[in-house]
Amino acid sequence: MIFCEESRPEDVEGVVGIKVRRMKFASQAEQIAFLRAMVNRYRANQLIREKAHKITENVPDRARAHQAVAIAKWVQENIRYVNEGIETFQSPVRTLTYRVGDCDDFTTLIGSLLESIAIPAELVGLEWKGQYRHIFPRAIVKNASGKPIRLPLDATLKQSVTKLTNPIEIAIRRGNNPRILAL
Numbered sequence: 001m002i003f004c005e006e007s008r009p010e011d012v013e014g015v016v017g018i019k020v021r022r023m024k025f026a027s028q029a030e031q032i033a034f035l036r037a038m039v040n041r042y043r044a045n046q047l048i049r050e051k052a053h054k055i056t057e058n059v060p061d062r063a064r065a066h067q068a069v070a071i072a073k074w075v076q077e078n079i080r081y082v083n084e085g086i087e088t089f090q091s092p093v094r095t096l097t098y099r100v101g102d103c104d105d106f107t108t109l110i111g112s113l114l115e116s117i118a119i120p121a122e123l124v125g126l127e128w129k130g131q132y133r134h135i136f137p138r139a140i141v142k143n144a145s146g147k148p149i150r151l152p153l154d155a156t157l158k159q160s161v162t163k164l165t166n167p168i169e170i171a172i173r174r175g176n177n178p179r180i181l182a183l
Contacts, residue, residue, distance in 0.1 A: 023089075028132040029181055032125045035089065035135065036183045038108050039123065042092040043115035051096060052113040064119055065151060068139035071113045072153035072161040075106060081156050103135050103156050110137045110153055122150065123183050126167065128176040136167050138182070 025031045042048050055074045056067040080100045087104075092112040095101040101109070111121040120140040126133050136154035143149050152166045159165055171178040 028125050028127050028179075029183075031132060032123055032135065032181055032183050035104055035108050035111075036123055038089070038091065039111035039115060039121065042108070042112040045093060045112070045116075047093055047096065048112045049116040052116045055113070056117060064141040065139070065149075067117065068114055068119050068141060068151055068153060069162055069164075072110055072137075072139075072155050075110050075113075076155035076161045079106060079109065079155070081106070103154075106155050107135045107137045110155060114139050124152075124168070125181045125183075126171055126176075126178040127181070128171065128178045133176075133178075134167060134171075 023034070025034065052071060055071050059067045059070050078099060079095060082100055082102055084102050089108075090098075090101060090105050092105075092109040095105040095109045107123055111123060114121040114137070122138040122140060123135060124138055125135045136152060136156070138150040138152050140148050140150055152164055152168075153161055154165065154167050155161050157165055157167070168178060168180060
């Protein structure tokens with residue numbers, strides 16, 4: 001794995017603004033924990049907070065589910081999905097700046113945007129046939145009776161994120177029998 005993040009010019013000789021680290025993870029749980037830590041770190045980032053407020057400015061203040069869907073919809077419409085030859089994790093700020101990423105980049109961006117406006121997010125990893133295959137975010141919001149519900153916000157799918165398509169159900173329908181880990 002490769003992780004790219006913003007840095008100060010002195011961090012990498014000859015490369016201004018980019019810090020690159022090679023990483024190895026022992027398990028899917030370790031990868032997801034790393035991505036969870038990235039969401040925790042970037043949810044307080046000023047650029048992330050400003051973007052979340054801008055995206056949700058026309059959504060009523062207490063309509064948390066609508067705010068969550070608005071964020072995921074914005075990502076789906078404004079960030080280009082790419083498959084990577086070499087797995088590279090980039091920070092949510094890099095994804096926002098370059099407007100390109102894969103499922104883990106979409107997940108950390110959406111998770112950071114959600115949590116910057118106090119909407120809890122889960123990162124849900126799917127593994128089948130012994131390999132880490134996909135990750136997507138879920139927003140945790142309360143329904144009218146105050147019960148928490150989990151909204152799947154997979155902005156990498158071709159169908160609109162507003163349909164709240166659940167990637168777990170897709171994997172099961174395909175016969176993949178996924179192992180699910182949510183942090």
